[in-house]
Amino acid sequence: MTVAAPNRYLASLLAGQPQLPASLLAWFNDLRSHAVDRVGALSVPTTRDEEWRFTDISPLTGIPFHPVRGGSKPDIAQLAEFILTGAGAGLVFVDGEYAPLLSFNNTGITVTSLASGLASHGTVIEPHLGRHAEFQSNAFAALNTAFLHDGAIVIAPRNVAVSAPLHVLHVATQKGAASYPRCLVIAEPGSVVTVVEEFVALQNDVYFTDAVTEIVLADGARVHHVRVQRESGQAFHVSNCAISLGRASHYQSVSVALGARISRCNLNVVQTAEGVECAIDGLALVAEQQLADTHTCIDHAQPHGVSRQLHKCIVDGAARAVFNGKILVRQGAQRTDSSQSSRNLLLTSKARVDTKPQLEIFADDVKCAHGATVGQLDSEEVFYLMSRGFPEAAARNLLTYAFGAEVISRIPVASLRHKLEQRVLAQTNSQSVSK
């Protein structure tokens, strides 16, 4: 990303920022004002930036999004369809603002808002908040950090395992609003936790979500991380996830992108110590004029690290999907074992996918496999189903669904898996009808 003169559009988004109340914590105020400075120095990326080559985010800058205005909050009945069955805790954020009356926590560990987390665990949070999601050169992470005042805090204490998933639900309700969801998960040594972040909307409005998630795994911690992006079909969604993995930790993530007119998800995973394992899977299912862009980077900075990645895109209509999967194996990260697979299904002649595996290997004793495929539904598979009596449309829908279901099946939360399977089945059915 190029550093340019102060950007008028970013400045307009920042306009609401000075009204944020100062914190009692000096480091927190410093963090935020540093981010404000960076926003002032950065600009909205363009397709001339290598990292944004395939994703033209400029339609965003044509819309003067405003900060969230106080308004009526949805009641629990309006959110019923978004409730995650079996969750041990649920934090609800409405247009980025914490809604305590809609939230609960039955787990016994810290699952709370940023404000109350800072009050009770300020010294635990300080070394991590804003330290992993780099905002020196990333305008959207800087913007989010400049607006830092609310968010989700999860702290899993040493050797505590929580089996019920923790649900962090972001609900968009305001047309024209920009919101800045924030999430920090600190998994202390030997802890086990499952975090589900979900982005939904009540209506099919135009709005802008600029989210940042930071997850830190200490030695031997295990985190399952699920992100479901089903924003409104008109929305813009940009998110930056930064994951820091300690010695012998296990990180498993599944990201599903279904919504938004334009979405961009950056997922940066750093293996900071030896013996780390991570599995990073993703599914983007887009149609009509949607664009879904996923950029991942797995940084093997230390020896004996394992990474597995499966990313799938199903592209219908005139939609586009972008995948850039960088695997960095640093000098000294010997015995790294990495595999990456990008598989893409194009359902129409106008659908498009740009996929780019990017391996940068500076160690000599490593195993790195990668592959990318782009194709249509297999005609032999379609024939096989038809030979069993399935009408052609039903056969195609089932195969499209199956293509995506492989990723969804890796979500470790049964109720969410079931919900998404139904959603993908419905979406693939409606797409074939619309053709």
Next chain:
Amino acid sequence: MIFQDSKTLLEVHGLCATVNGIEILKGMELTVRYGEVHAIMGPNGSGKSTFSKVLAGHPSYQVTDGTVLFGGQNLLDLAPDARARAGVFLGFQYPIEIPGVANSQFLRLAYNTMQAQHGKDELDPLEFDDFVREKMKLLEMNPDFLDRSVNEGFSGGEKKRNEILQMALLAPRLAILDETDSGLDIDALRVVAGGVNQLANKDNAIILVTHYQRLLNYIKPDYVHVMESGRIIKTGGKDLAVELETRGYDWVSAENKAGAVVPA
């Protein structure tokens, strides 16, 4: 089994078909009556597999001439799914793997499609589970195969059992089993053949497409046909298969070229 006064189920006349512009079938003639088991044998490249795929309606094959009547209906007018619903079943030589679709879901959807076709009640997942487990016993299949993706990671024998399980569920009038014996060890062959024998009755018919006589030790055909160059050049009873096993195919070909009588 040959039944007296049995009705004709399938009538193939002068069937010619091409793939990628190359003619593979060159005037196939075949009549199958209810209750009968026909074996179609022949060397590689004789057109056996093409014939079975053309009957099932595989889109890669173009029919250029001839007629196929199935229960008096013009089969060639029907799309592959309509042929299946009319009662044609193709057991694949290489069953397709479908990752992401649970076998139980696939089998139930296929079964319910057929039930709907016959105006019968569809089964919900629980009802179907009981039903399919009974059918699986016939093929000595482990119920674990219901939870796995369709054919994914199945051994050759498991795939073929899964094919015959589908035949048992869909209860076709005509089952065309394409090289069902290939890739089977002797135990799997016995089980698969046993399943087919139990499913054969006077209200259906079976066409076995096979290169080797081995399968015919377990499933006794009423007729054995030898194919060469896209048509049937000799027809006999089950003894013909034994003779082919000992003498190979060359003598049939030679006899045919020498102007021996081609069976009608």
